Amino acid sequence: MELTFWTYEGPPHVGAIRIANSMRGVHLLLHSPQGDTYADLLFTMIERDRKRPPVTYTTFQARDLGSDTAELVTGTLQSTVDRFRPSVLLVGDSCTAELIQDQPGTLATGAGLDVPIIPLEMLAYSRKENWGAAETFYSLVRGLLNRQAPEPGWTRPARPQGQRPKVNLLGPTSLGFRCRDDIIEVQKLLESVGVVAPLGASPQDLLRIPEADANICLYPEVADTTCAWLQRTFKQPTISTVPIGVGATRDFLQELAETLGLTECEVTADAVCRLPWYSRSVDSTYLTGKRVFIFADATHALAAARMAREELGFEVVGLGTYSREQARAVRKAAKDYGLEALITDNYLEVEKAVAELQPELVLGTQMERHIAKKLGIGCAVISTPAHVQDYPARYSPQMGFEGANVIFDTWVHPLVMGLEEHLLTMFRDDFEFNDDKVPSHLAAVGGTSHRPAEAPAAEGADDAALRWEADAEKELKKIPFFVRGKARRNTEKYAMERGVAAINVETLYEAKAHFSR
Amino acid sequence: MSNAVLASDRPGSAPITQERGQRAVFCGLTSIIWLHRKIQDAFFLVVGSRTCAHLIQSAAGVMIFAEPRFATAVLQDRDLAGLADANEELDRVAAQVIARRPEIKTVFLVSSCPSEVIKLDLANAAQRLGEKYDGRVRFIDYSGSGIETTFTQGEDSCLESLAAKLPADDSGEPALMVAGSLPDIVEDQFARLFEQLGIGPVHFFPARSSTAMPPVGPNTRLLLAQPFLGNATRALEKRGAKLLKAPYPYGAEGTTAWLRAAADAFGVAPGHFEQVTAAPRARAERALEAPRERLTGKRITFLPDSQMELPLARFLQRECGMELGEIGTPFFDQQTMAAELPLLPEGVRITEGQDLDPQLDRVRAARPDLTVCGLGIANPLESEGLRTKWSIELVFTPVHGYDQAGDLAGLFTRPLARQDMLEV
Ligand code: SF4
Ligand code: SF4
Numbered sequence: 044m045e046l047t048f049w050t051y052e053g054p055p056h057v058g059a060i061r062i063a064n065s066m067r068g069v070h071l072l073l074h075s076p077q078g079d080t081y082a083d084l085l086f087t088m089i090e091r092d093r094k095r096p097p098v099t100y101t102t103f104q105a106r107d108l109g110s111d112t113a114e115l116v117t118g119t120l121q122s123t124v125d126r127f128r129p130s131v132l133l134v135g136d137s138c139t140a141e142l143i144q145d146q147p148g149t150l151a152t153g154a155g156l157d158v159p160i161i162p163l164e165m166l167a168y169s170r171k172e173n174w175g176a177a178e179t180f181y182s183l184v185r186g187l188l189n190r191q192a193p194e195p196g197w198t199r200p201a202r203p204q205g206q207r208p209k210v211n212l213l214g215p216t217s218l219g220f221r222c223r224d225d226i227i228e229v230q231k232l233l234e235s236v237g238v239v240a241p242l243g244a245s246p247q248d249l250l251r252i253p254e255a256d257a258n259i260c261l262y263p264e265v266a267d268t269t270c271a272w273l274q275r276t277f278k279q280p281t282i283s284t285v286p287i288g289v290g291a292t293r294d295f296l297q298e299l300a301e302t303l304g305l306t307e308c309e310v311t312a313d314a315v316c317r318l319p320w321y322s323r324s325v326d327s328t329y330l331t332g333k334r335v336f337i338f339a340d341a342t343h344a345l346a347a348a349r350m351a352r353e354e355l356g357f358e359v360v361g362l363g364t365y366s367r368e369q370a371r372a373v374r375k376a377a378k379d380y381g382l383e384a385l386i387t388d389n390y391l392e393v394e395k396a397v398a399e400l401q402p403e404l405v406l407g408t409q410m411e412r413h414i415a416k417k418l419g420i421g422c423a424v425i426s427t428p429a430h431v432q433d434y435p436a437r438y439s440p441q442m443g444f445e446g447a448n449v450i451f452d453t454w455v456h457p458l459v460m461g462l463e464e465h466l467l468t469m470f471r472d473d474f475e476f477n478d479d480k481v482p483s484h485l486a487a488v489g490g491t492s493h494r495p496a497e498a499p500a501a502e503g504a505d506d507a508a509l510r511w512e513a514d515a516e517k518e519l520k521k522i523p524f525f526v527r528g529k530a531r532r533n534t535e536k537y538a539m540e541r542g543v544a545a546i547n548v549e550t551l552y553e554a555k556a557h558f559s560r
Numbered sequence: 561m562s563n564a565v566l567a568s569d570r571p572g573s574a575p576i577t578q579e580r581g582q583r584a585v586f587c588g589l590t591s592i593i594w595l596h597r598k599i600q601d602a603f604f605l606v607v608g609s610r611t612c613a614h615l616i617q618s619a620a621g622v623m624i625f626a627e628p629r630f631a632t633a634v635l636q637d638r639d640l641a642g643l644a645d646a647n648e649e650l651d652r653v654a655a656q657v658i659a660r661r662p663e664i665k666t667v668f669l670v671s672s673c674p675s676e677v678i679k680l681d682l683a684n685a686a687q688r689l690g691e692k693y694d695g696r697v698r699f700i701d702y703s704g705s706g707i708e709t710t711f712t713q714g715e716d717s718c719l720e721s722l723a724a725k726l727p728a729d730d731s732g733e734p735a736l737m738v739a740g741s742l743p744d745i746v747e748d749q750f751a752r753l754f755e756q757l758g759i760g761p762v763h764f765f766p767a768r769s770s771t772a773m774p775p776v777g778p779n780t781r782l783l784l785a786q787p788f789l790g791n792a793t794r795a796l797e798k799r800g801a802k803l804l805k806a807p808y809p810y811g812a813e814g815t816t817a818w819l820r821a822a823a824d825a826f827g828v829a830p831g832h833f834e835q836v837t838a839a840p841r842a843r844a845e846r847a848l849e850a851p852r853e854r855l856t857g858k859r860i861t862f863l864p865d866s867q868m869e870l871p872l873a874r875f876l877q878r879e880c881g882m883e884l885g886e887i888g889t890p891f892f893d894q895q896t897m898a899a900e901l902p903l904l905p906e907g908v909r910i911t912e913g914q915d916l917d918p919q920l921d922r923v924r925a926a927r928p929d930l931t932v933c934g935l936g937i938a939n940p941l942e943s944e945g946l947r948t949k950w951s952i953e954l955v956f957t958p959v960h961g962y963d964q965a966g967d968l969a970g971l972f973t974r975p976l977a978r979q980d981m982l983e984v
Contacts, residue, residue, distance in 0.1 A: 044607070044633040044649040046656050053614040076673045078587025078706030081615045083936025093943035095936065102583040105707040108677070119582070126917055138609035139673035139707070142640070167609060168637045 051365040055165040058175025064096040065241040070129035075137035077102040135163035199278040214266030215242040224440035287346035316444035336361035336402035339426030341369030401528035421457030581915025587706030588714025604630035608672030666770035712788035719792035729777030740786025788867035790893035808871040812844035840962035847966025856881030858929040864888035865951040
């Protein structure tokens with residue numbers, strides 16, 4: 044058993060619903076108890092879908108367990124096919140059904156229905172939502188394409204002279220983070236696109252996947268397994284750079300050109316992207332070295348870390364992910380930043396890390412938004428799990444050059460701005476203009492009510508050996524709130540390292556000098 | 561699916577149709593969202609799967625800002641393969657909870673579908689853990705599973721379990737027990753009214769503290785504040801409590817009849833009752849005037865959800881002038897609906913249980929002005945041009961009593977007012 048307060052990912056069958064809901068003509072029959080129908084609201088309330096997801100739940104009850112739940116499956120199968128007439132029917136178990144072992148997939152395959160059946164194995168007790176989505180997408184693609192798989196040893200013929208290369212975009216899903224807009228933005232970068240899937244695709248579209256020259260694995264969490272299988276089976280190379288950020292988008296185009304044997308790539312960032320200039324503009328100087336903490340799904344965490352450091356000039360002070368499947372890449376990246384990656388799906392550990400590190404900006408999921416709010420730190424959401432406000436009405440991709448623009452604006456917004464930072468220090472005694480006030484552009488976010496209690500001291504600082512003298516405490520209060528936590532932490536660290544028991548004003552400024560960069 | 565027909569106990573009225581098929585309802589775990597706010601020194605530990613954890617956080621809509629007083633012990637492969645000893649695992653998780661929240665006085669061990677299917681015995685575990693933390697923390701088990709309970713039945717199941725453990729009241733003095741979680745503000749209003757009426761002692765069940773749960777005995781007069789407490793009622797009756805037959809306190813009429821049931825049981829003089837209730841009742845009626853104007857003649861349909869459907873339909877029809885379409889309810893309990901049924905108009909269609917797709921077809925065909933439904937279905941109906949009211953809001957907001965009558969009606973007028981305002 045694992046004690047869980049909040050979870051980053053739902054169970055695997057929610058991943059299966061995401062795939063079904065992404066597509067046209069696909070229906071999912073889920074053997075599950077009634078409460079599992081809550082999953083509908085993820086789509087209709089968070090993503091504001093206009094239709095119920097294409098799922099039929101068997102909603103068995105205790106009284107059915109005594110008799111025959113398998114019969115319930117068989118009955119539901121027929122009525123579902125009659126009502127929805129899907130092109131493909133996915134059949135799977137939720138966690139409870141997995142235990143009663145009715146094998147709905149097998150029942151469906153043997154039921155003589157005139158619709159292709161794809162049985163799903165969801166492994167509810169060891170896997171999670173993203174894995175469920177990846178597995179479902181893979182089962183679907185493989186199930187539909189297996190028949191056209193060429194002989195092993197087959198080699199893909201070279202693209203005929205003069206034929207434009209074509210690529211598939213794989214991985215965007217319903218309930219994914221900004222997938223809706225990313226696929227539009229990425230398509231702007233490409234000459235001709237084959238299949239975009241699963242979002243918006245039909246099973247018939249999936250049949251055309253092998254026609255393309257390569258697959259772009261846009262969201263590895265969902266499309267990794269499928270791309271690897273397509274590469275093995277249909278010898279389609281995978282383009283695996285995720286184009287989030289200016290640098291990554293350039294690399295993506297480079298990889299694309301190399302993979303497809305194109306000689307030149309004419310798109311340059313400066314022509315279409317404002318981020319490079321905005322980041323060089325003098326008003327951005329204050330962004331330099333802002334301490335940022337990043338925790339998200341692996342794709343977005345990795346992209347955010349690179350952008351933060353290379354494109355906004357932040358200092359990455361923490362990096363982590365809840366995606367254990369992709370943990371290795373995040374560990375490696377963290378190492379490059381001189382950090383140890385935080386790999387966990389326990390939000391309490393993330394909260395602890397944020398409290399200790401006292402970053403100036405948190406980039407995370409809705410969980411981190413709550414953590415940051417609680418600690419009074421600015422935050423931007425960069426990944427699922429996300430809430431209804433992160434499915435905005437406006438066009439706001441993360442990928443490609445416009446995505447980089449969107450991200451620049453989004454991350455800079457929660458920070459106290461340059462001049463304002465100076466003014467706050469200068470007029471810290473002004474009763475109306477002091478650090479109990481929120482940045483003026485954020486006033487509407489809730490006035491001063493989110494200003495946290497004094498940031499928690501660093502681990503071990505409540506040790507009786509360490510004491511703040513009154514004058515030092517007073518001096519600390521004069522430091523603006525957004526750096527006060529850091530100042531306290533650094534001073535205590537400095538004092539502890541030097542065995543100073545009582546912190547006075549001198550210690551405070553000694554420490555400041557020591558840590559100045 | 562089969563549509564068995566029950567013989568009606570309302571002469572001349574339509575029978576209650578039972579439906580079996582796909583249901584679109586939450587399970588009883590959902591009620592933890594309000595129970596954990598109500599009982600402030602209790603912790604709700606669900607023994608279940610990732611689905612259960614995800615349900616509670618999704619149904620709550622937002623993360624609760626403070627550290628939650630609920631969590632899920634998520635079963636893993638090794639628990640199912642028998643590699644881990646369930647008792648040891650539970651002990652370990654319970655110890656973790658108690659270490660984190662040392663101020664907790666009661667831990668509810670809440671069973672789920674997976675824990676029930678693998679027959680994890682939480683009653684036994686509660687007993688064992690109770691002995692282990694002797695005197696410091698109490699452990700009480702109940703079922704919130706989707707195979708046993710629907711949405712609000714989670715509270716029913718919780719209170720049923722608590723009922724068996726309430727202290728005995730053998731004082732012989734009549735006492736009033738008001739059962740069903742109410743928002744504190746409503747509870748305080750009712751407490752004032754009972755005091756003015758001269759009714760006492762009054763105990764609210766559940767109490768705000770798990771260590772101050774009310775006593776029960778043959779002298780207990782039970783008044784239900786929530787319509788979904790059938791099993792809890794029977795458990796309290798087993799302890800000697802006498803159920804007062806009353807409609808539920810929605811609207812001016814409902815609240816008056818509800819208070820009157822208590823007043824009659826406690827021998828309050830009619831004149832005095834009139835004197836105490838006249839002013840708040842008039843206030844409630846005044847508050848209902850404006851909403852009634854908007855609601856009169858409008859047609860409403862209920863999809864099954866909270867068991868609040870029948871009393872709400874009664875209020876909307878009798879006090880707000882609405883016309884009733886189909887009233888769906890997840891579960892129909894003769895005993896707890898005894899005073900409501902006669903107040904409903906003849907011929908109204910009541911459906912118990914659910915077969916989702918045909919039911920949605922009926923809604924589409926009838927095109928009511930307003931449909932009360934679960935969160936998952938609201939937007940799809942809206943996109944078809946139908947106005948909806950999410951039922952979960954009815955459980956989360958203060959809607960009982962005189963001073964909330966206007967707010968209750970307001971929950972139904974708002975979607976209609978919005979429709980009139982929007983020009984896009
Ligand atoms: S229906 Fe059962 S498995 Fe699903 S969330 Fe509720 S208790 Fe858990
Ligand atoms: S917060 Fe307002 S005042 Fe401060 S820099 Fe931004 S726009 Fe100017």
